Amino acid sequence: MSKVLQIFSSRRTWAWPYILFMALFVVLPLVLVGVYAFTDMSGQFTLRNFAKFFSHSEAIQTFFYSVMIAVLNTAICLLIGYPAAYIMAQEDFRTPKVMAMLFILPMWINFLLRTVATVELFNMCGLPLGEGALLFGLCYDYLPFMIYPIYNTLQKMDNSLVEAAQDLGANRWQSFWKVIVPMSMPGVYSGVVMVFMPTVSTFAIAELLTHNNIKLFGSLIQDYITTTDLLNYGAVLSLVLLIIIGLTSFFGDHDASGEEKGGMV
């Protein structure tokens, strides 16, 4: 007993339960995705699941379509979100805190409920459900994730730099492109990552917004993984998604390295 106490008197060891927990419930499951992808139903090693993926045109098409939708959504969020963040970060903007809270508040309403309400709204206005509705809904759900990091970096920025640029003869437009935009890049990167990653893997929203007419990669994975005898194939699809996520976060990290990150948390 005293030995146990001694071990725990070194505070370094206090993280052990957590490390153990993470090893069991974070690392091991991710390894298992790989294991399942490379085995068949009986647990034998096989590459057949991958072969199936590359010959499965529906899966490949859905994959590229989802990536395209995610890129499009990220671009739209950036286009809409950057000006909003910029306006809020202006010095003469009197209520930035209230505004920021107003943008986050909708996130307290369950996103599925909001999505259903969006669908009803589209029906009320007589708008068709489809790609447009999908993009609207995605943008609606993830816009705060874009606005927040950009707002954070812009707000922390030293305003005297802009003044210096203007003193040196830059006009408003030049000082915006040459000073403000480059300075806000870390926020933009983390905003892009925070919007792109959930969109590329989304599954429930697309289903509701298009009445199941458009399938995204997430829904495809969901279909296969919940079907017992196709579980291994589902694991392959998850692995593909995992690779995309890994690449995105690597690039996101790489680009923002060394600079102060404007993360949300």
Add this chain to the structure above:
Amino acid sequence: MRRMRLVVLGFLGILVSTVTAQSNLTYALQVGETGKAAVVDTFPGTYAGEKVNISIQLSVVNYQAVDSLDFVFADRPIPTLERWGEQVYAYTDSEGSDWTVWRKKELPKNRKKRVLVQNAYGAFEQYLHASIEVQHSRGWIWFVLAGLILAGVAAYSIATVVQRRKEKQLSSVEQETLRRKRMGMRRHYGSQLYLWLLLLVLYAPIALIAVFSFTESKILGNWTGFSMELYANLFTGKADAGLNSAIWYTVVIALIAAVCSTILGTLAAIGIYNMRARQRKVVSLMNSVPMINPDIITGISLFLLFVALGVSQGLATVCIAHVVFCTPYVVLSVLPRLSRMNPNTYEAALDLGATPAQALRMVMLPELWPGMLSGFILALTLSVDDFGVTFFTKGSGGLETLSTFIYSDARKGGLTPELRPLFTIILLVMLTALIIINIRNKKQENN
């Protein structure tokens, strides 16, 4: 003042003209099945005089609860439909089968209708399902909107012209200052307008939920008069049993997950803070994995783990899964508090004879609790809001949280009406909290 009056007058004028134009609008009617269009009359009674557009796409779906449907086309008698709705129409199709059309008693007004086709090929559970489709033309909304915008622009330009003419009598210096002032104002109001428009769009669906929480109608978008019935149902437990248990489970899971992850995360943060740099880097990397992973990946990987271990999924697995994605956020909110703390106080307490537990309780906790609290609240929020991870780890034992409940509800085609008052209340509570925090901040600033 004069400008304002002009703007208002312009708006009124255009509004009157759009309203009168709208009364002349008629809707087009066509009823058809995919491939062959069989034109049928208006459904008697229901849509008297109003023309409706029905298009049917046939596709096989699994069993649909009758409640989620609005119309049923049947070529055979179906007794259960007697209770559900009424027969509104009968016709013979081009192949000679006699069809009867059934309509649900309470029909949603503003959304597309769900139509079911029950014919010889389908058993009752496996329908040929016509996905959705009676659509009202709501084109006039756009006419009104366009009219309003046009009116605004017209009124503004007229007012500007009038103003300009007046200004011409002023000196050039005065004109210049006025122009500058106007530029600044324009930019200011332009950016304000942009933000408020964004917020308007962001809040429109939520407003829809809030407004329709005050009517009894089963269907979102159908106004059947003001009523507090749904609120009463929610508080007296008369709402759907599934909803009640979902609320209960959501709260229980969120509390368990938040408490566990706060304890685990705080201990971990203390441990990580005291590690050597290289170790710390490894653990921090591991800590960021669940935050980077989208919920579908977290959910699926845990699902595979539980399948591989042969664990039956239920409350315990959902709680574990929630602890997995909540704890990293607790760690991140406690770490900054640690770096702000004097690292020697803990050792000093030990030297003075405190046991590690005492030192933790009396020295560390008072310093760390703000971080722990914000971590706890964050964990609660994340847990309540989660859908993806819960969906894959809840098993098939009938455990539902609010998110998964809404999902399966929406898939069935309707929302349990009591969800509307529930989320209206949540929104109001959050709004009040926001206002209180704001007022307090203002007071602190003033002091």
